[in-house]
Amino acid sequence: MSDAYIALADGRVLKARARAPGRTRGELVFTTAYTGYEESLTDPSYAEQILTFSYPLIGNYGVRTERFESESVRPNAAVAREMTDDVADWLAAEGVPAVDHVDTREIVTTVREEGAMACGIAAGPDATAEDAVEAMEACKPMSDHVDIGAQVSVAEPTVHEGGGDADVALLDCGAKGSIISSLTDRGADVHVLPYDATPEDVAAVGPDVLFVSNGPGDPENFVAAQAVVDEFAGDLPMAGICLGQQVITSALGGSTEKMTFGHRGVNQPVKDLRTDKVVMTTQNHGYTVDDTGPLEVTQVNVNDDTVEGLDSEDLDVITRQYHPEANPGPHDSLGFFDEVLDLATSSRRVAAD
Template structure:
């Protein structure tokens, strides 16, 4: 079956359909990872986005039962150069085609993903329509589409969850939480309490946690006004950590500023440097917004920077015991270099005691 890709700049491509055959509109972005497509598909930070994989062969090791980062496929649609019809891996329980069909997610293959990626790199992320129908009025459909303002509410859980452990009690505010963050803390013995995004300060404080982590998630950080206010109210009452969207929200709560990047960072091969030691970590990343480092006030220490474009990748604010990184230390997918962040953050709690 034919599939069509329409971009807001007027570009039209014809490819072939896999997955479901419905029509969707979303923001077109690209991911540079060679593996990890299952984690990408299920990462809540990709909600409302249409993802291009730059690696040409996708689906060759199938879908397994362990690598989902959430309970459903989060991307709006999936674009690949070629997908594997018959995967080969001992853990595989499904094909990528069936996985997309089961989750009602359209896919397009047999298109020039290199050209599409270069188009985004040159022009920036843009709105995109995917369909199996040839349309004449696609421009009006694309122009009328707006990214939902309440996107975090679409990916956050509805009820609090508690997982007991024998280490520090870590609260996580779910703004689109990846399971990898939760699992890394559990492996380190932490008791973990996960809160819906709209949980109040009093509810959190009643649980007597040692630290609150603001998770990753989708969308523009400036739209999360209630979460920013919560972060302001929590400052000074207990240590705060932030990852990805949480990093941006903590910066905003401290009076900093954020901006939308031209095409963002999405992949499992992004080098970041520890500013104090000069050590390089290869990191997993997925964000379209960044913190303006020049907007941070005195007393905030910049801890990590991106080697490729010098964007801010982390900061500490010792006065309020705040630590945040823009990249994903839990990986999922990607290298495990960032796991050291969780150890360092947990060790820092000993100084607070």
């Protein structure tokens, strides 16, 4: 098999083995998840990133489309210590460069110490270190991808029927399939709207609740979604996951900031401040809420105290920074979706007059 090179913004160039050929660039991040590689590789929130798996063997239970979170591979490239042929062949067929036989511990400790950084990859028969450096130098900061929603959102509205118990308007900023199925499984009809839907588009659906999905990039760039939240705040119950929490908070007058290297993994401990209970959660984010505006912090990350859950009884808002829907799990926090649908039908809802 041929060589590959990984160029990091700090000047390092690592030699690796090419598993799927190509040249690309992206923000270098890592996940500590030891399972769920199919879900991670199809999670739209990974757009414009290069995903390093810290778990040393990726692909040991094959590749099945039933486990995909969207229809295509979303990171710009994948890096593993050892990758099976199943995964390598899948990524090659999708045209997504992949490399292995590299010291992923060095990559992870570098990102932990220096932060998520620009990265270039060159993999395949003619790849050179210079190609990787050139690719890295073409990498834009994440916040410069101002229209990243266009890469991951539906182009046209679509409906997923779940029984008609509630109508959810889902702003698709890069929604994972599991968010939609978690709502339809509970009896809701989910009206998926493009990331740049207008307040009129949302009103046309006649929703009981507005749901802002997860998604890639800087939440401050999702200006249309923020305008929708602003328009309906106080009139329509709202919920959000990950980017959804960030977009809702910013729209309501709070703010977000970029983290050094973010949270990506499946065992992030989150404490509910109302019950003092801790649950294990799946996470994938590089930004966090720093000013919560009118929202009350209900949950925090046990490792670093960052905001994990927000709520407003006055505005009928409930959000999570982590992924209650995540597959293959853990599923400790799936009850979030029951809370969202309770909000849609609850008597404490503020009626629009």
